[in-house]
Amino acid sequence: MNPFEMVIGIVLIVTIGSVVRARYGVHRDRRGNEYFVGNAGNEAETKALQAEIRALKERIQVLERIATDTNRAASLDEEIEKLRDRSHP
Numbered sequence: 001m002n003p004f005e006m007v008i009g010i011v012l013i014v015t016i017g018s019v020v021r022a023r024y025g026v027h028r029d030r031r032g033n034e035y036f037v038g039n040a041g042n043e044a045e046t047k048a049l050q051a052e053i054r055a056l057k058e059r060i061q062v063l064e065r066i067a068t069d070t071n072r073a074a075s076l077d078e079e080i081e082k083l084r085d086r087s088h089p
Contacts, residue, residue: 059083 001009021027025037066079 055086059086 021034026034027037028034062079062083066076
């Protein structure tokens, strides 16, 4: 392989690599750090996951309040019913 063919091969490999990275949403900033940029299909999934995390955090707060409440016996049933009502739309 002569040097000219080697240079063409390297340029071809780098170009194909750049196209593949762009296709999968990987970009570079000015410092050379790579980061992922999602597409529109992932945005809906991301929002759904964020809503689920928010709901789980609320449930954890309720459970923590139940665990640390001094008057647990009376309000335990009420809190459990509230959790059940939230989880079934």
